[in-house]
Amino acid sequence: MESAFPGPGPDAVFAAKLAEGVFEIQKCGGCGRHVFHPRVICPACGSADLGWVAPSGRGTVHARTIVRRKPEKGGDYNVVLVDLEEGVRMMSRVDGIDNDRLAAGLKVTAFVGKGAGGEPAVVFRPQGGAR
Amino acid sequence: MSLRGKAAIVGAALAGCGEAHGKTSMEITVEAVHGALADAGVPLHQVDAIATCQPLDMLSGLTLAQELGLRPKFTMNNRTGGSSFLSHTMWAAMLLHLSLADTVLICYGSNQRTASGKLMTALGLPAHEAPYRPLFPVSSYALAADRHMTRFGTTREQLADVAVAARAWAQKNPEAFMRDPLTREDVMASRPVSDPLRVRDCCLVTDGGGAVVMRRAETARDHPKPPVYLLGGGEGTTHRDISEMADLTVTGAAQSGPAAMDMAGVRPSDIDVVQLYDAFTINVILFLEDLGFCKKGEGGAFVGNGGIAPGGHLPVNTNGGGLSCVHPGMYGIFTLVEAVRQLRGEAGERQIAGAELALAHGNGGVLSSQVTNILGTEATL
Numbered sequence: 001m002e003s004a005f006p007g008p009g010p011d012a013v014f015a016a017k018l019a020e021g022v023f024e025i026q027k028c029g030g031c032g033r034h035v036f037h038p039r040v041i042c043p044a045c046g047s048a049d050l051g052w053v054a055p056s057g058r059g060t061v062h063a064r065t066i067v068r069r070k071p072e073k074g075g076d077y078n079v080v081l082v083d084l085e086e087g088v089r090m091m092s093r094v095d096g097i098d099n100d101r102l103a104a105g106l107k108v109t110a111f112v113g114k115g116a117g118g119e120p121a122v123v124f125r126p127q128g129g130a131r
Numbered sequence: 132m133s134l135r136g137k138a139a140i141v142g143a144a145l146a147g148c149g150e151a152h153g154k155t156s157m158e159i160t161v162e163a164v165h166g167a168l169a170d171a172g173v174p175l176h177q178v179d180a181i182a183t184c185q186p187l188d189m190l191s192g193l194t195l196a197q198e199l200g201l202r203p204k205f206t207m208n209n210r211t212g213g214s215s216f217l218s219h220t221m222w223a224a225m226l227l228h229l230s231l232a233d234t235v236l237i238c239y240g241s242n243q244r245t246a247s248g249k250l251m252t253a254l255g256l257p258a259h260e261a262p263y264r265p266l267f268p269v270s271s272y273a274l275a276a277d278r279h280m281t282r283f284g285t286t287r288e289q290l291a292d293v294a295v296a297a298r299a300w301a302q303k304n305p306e307a308f309m310r311d312p313l314t315r316e317d318v319m320a321s322r323p324v325s326d327p328l329r330v331r332d333c334c335l336v337t338d339g340g341g342a343v344v345m346r347r348a349e350t351a352r353d354h355p356k357p358p359v360y361l362l363g364g365g366e367g368t369t370h371r372d373i374s375e376m377a378d379l380t381v382t383g384a385a386q387s388g389p390a391a392m393d394m395a396g397v398r399p400s401d402i403d404v405v406q407l408y409d410a411f412t413i414n415v416i417l418f419l420e421d422l423g424f425c426k427k428g429e430g431g432a433f434v435g436n437g438g439i440a441p442g443g444h445l446p447v448n449t450n451g452g453g454l455s456c457v458h459p460g461m462y463g464i465f466t467l468v469e470a471v472r473q474l475r476g477e478a479g480e481r482q483i484a485g486a487e488l489a490l491a492h493g494n495g496g497v498l499s500s501q502v503t504n505i506l507g508t509e510a511t512l
Contacts, residue, residue, distance in 0.1 A: 011258060037259045037375070063281070063379060065273035066326040067266055079265045079325075081274055081374055091260045091374040104281040115262025 004048070010038035013052070018120045021112045023057070025088060026050040034086035057110040059084040059124065066099045078102055082124055084110075096125040133394050136512045138224035138235075139351035139358035142171025142344035143471040148457045149308045151338040152245050156185055159340040159459075160240030161198055167342035172355045173234060175199060178344075180232035182207035182219035183239060186252050186460055195238070204232055211368070212495025213408055213461040215239075217502035220345065220467065221364040227347035237467075240340025241459035249336055250460055254496075257372045266325050269333060269411065271373035271497035273325040276413035278379035280327060282428070285416065287327060289431035291318035293412035294331050294454050296440035301451025303441065303481035308337050309455045332412040334453035334462070341464035343471065348512075359471045360512060362397070362488075363505035365390025373497045380428075383501035384421035384492065391490075392423070395505035399423040402505075403486040404473045405445060406466035408494040409452040415439070418492055419447070422503065441481070449473060449481045463493030463502070470506050487511050 008016070010026065014037075017024050026035040030047025034055070041048050059082040066076050078099050083089050094108055108124035115121030144166025147159035154162075160183065168175055181203045185191035192208035195201075205226055209218050216237055223235035243251040256267055265271060279285045295315055301307035313331065321331040351358035367383025367390075370376045392398060399422060407418045416430035424445060425433040433439070439447035450456040450469040457465055470489035472478045488511055491504045 037257075063274040063278040064326075065265070065270050065277060065328075066323075067264065067270060068323045068325065077264065079263050079270050079274070081379075089374060091263050091265065091372075093263050104277065116264040117262070119262060121262035 005040065010040060010050070014038040017052070018112060018122070021120070023055070023110055023112055023122050024052040025055050025084070025086065027053045034088050036084070036088035036090055055110070056085045058127065059108050059110065061094065061102065061104050061106040061108060062089060063104055064102050080124070082108060090122065092122055092124050094124045094126065096129070134221065134224045134228060134364065135362050135394055135396065136348055136360045137228040138345050138347050139360045140343045140467065140471050140506070141346050141351055141354040141356065141358050142167040142173060143468045144170050144342055145306065145465070145468055146340045147240060147242070148306055148339035149337055150245050151242055154242055156241045157194055157198055159242055159338060160185070160195065160238050160342070163240055163340035163342035164199065164236060164238050167236070167238070167344050170356060171344040173344055176201070177234045178236045179203055180205040180207070180223065180226055180235040182209070182216070182223065182235065182237045184208060184210050184215035184461060185239065186241065211500035211502065213410070213463045214493030214495035214500045214502040215461065216463040216467060217364070217491060217493040217504045218366055220361055220504055223345045224361050224364070227345060233346065235345045236342065237345065237464070238340065238342035239461060239464045241461070242338045243460050244336050244338045252460065260372060260374055268497050269328055270325040272411040272413055273328045274373055275379045275417070275498060276327050276411070279413060279416065282380055283431065285431035287319060288315060289416070289435045290327070290332055290412040291315045292435050292437070293409065293415045293439070294318045296434065296437065296443070297409060297448055297452040297454035299440045300449050300481055301455035303479070304450050304456060307451040307456040308335055328411060328413070334410045334458040335455070337457050337459055339457045339459040341468045343464070343467055357475055357509065359474045359506050359508065361504060362507045362511060363391040363393070363395030365394065365503050367501040369499060371496055371499050376498060380417070382417050382421050382498050384418050384503065387501045387503040388422035391503035391505050395507070397488060397505060402488050402490045404449060404470070404483045404489045405447045406469050406489065406491045407448060407452070408462050408466060408492060409448055409454050410462065410494060412454070414494060415447065417498070422490065422492065446483050449478060449483065466491035466493060467504065474506060474508050
């Protein structure tokens, strides 16, 4: 019997796109809402009609924490929650800004950078460049 | 049909709190079970339903049955994190009320301090958070604290006052793990971990276990100690990962609290003593707001300047909480045991005079699962 959900699942599709330097999120054909993280069905309406779209990449820092780490182990780093213009939220990191200037409300732009293990990951920088 | 007053806790005990050298988590659990059964005057083989949740043993309900030599009719292993045990009481009340079981045992234990010295958990970071290395779980709570401070102007001092109040209660509890004096300045000068949270904003890492025995109301008086009735219960699950929490300033306690209080027929102002899962200082502020003890955004002012300390306007975490008394990783069972002690009048120097109604509240995951129980003495039925 043919699967109603052919091919790899949404997590694998997202990861494959990211590995090619492409950041896409899902959009629901049923209710029109954007969805992140990638899912099988829309958490707003239950529809399985989820397609992939490129977000604007623009977002706003919703909350931030600075993880404290000894300098010899690499020093402090930030972890943020970013609200994308499309109405979804994601965890990430902001590069190109001092941690003590990083606060909720900062406008940021996404790019495909590297995560902690060198893997491709969506990272942000301040809109208008580093400061 | 309501569960109000249909079942009661008739036995409660702690075991291995602090450091329990040379003991496994299940051994600590069984020590607590032994104590709770003795407290209830119930022989082991009367237990016909069991509930537990242990962090590293997926099949801990089965392990518990094996260790106790029981063949229970029902084995409940609901795993919502530290809130699990407060959901177990509701399932227990359902079984007892329907006469599907007669004696239900709810228990937990962990040796995380002496075994590993840190929070023991089988949880890993979700795929969409792992690349950014948030510290699990403190960074998740730090993000919620940051949002609360941004949105409502909650201050670093107010967070510190939660820890100070917990320590002041712990100083009245000979069983508490940390009883040295603690000032606001001490908290604010403690080591930063994940801003805005510092190490004294974080719960302890201790060993410890707890157990309660529940029976239906009709038989609850046939035991040595006064029964503590389950008057209401409610749950709220909002997410698993902090990046999926719709509003970082509103937890599932806004659902679980009203559900529990509606069932019990009480309002926040009726409650005499409150036991909240204070994994981090921000939890107490969020839960007091969401449970209706103050308005949203006013939790900082509510807890500030000794508001929840001895002599304040609401006694919260009278044992010293997870911040200063005991925190083996899944604290929910300890909210129940302390509520029982307060309602029985067994709390010694920290006893709240005339306590008849208690609220116990558990948190699981990263503010993900919230479960509220309303407990009362016979006078509240």
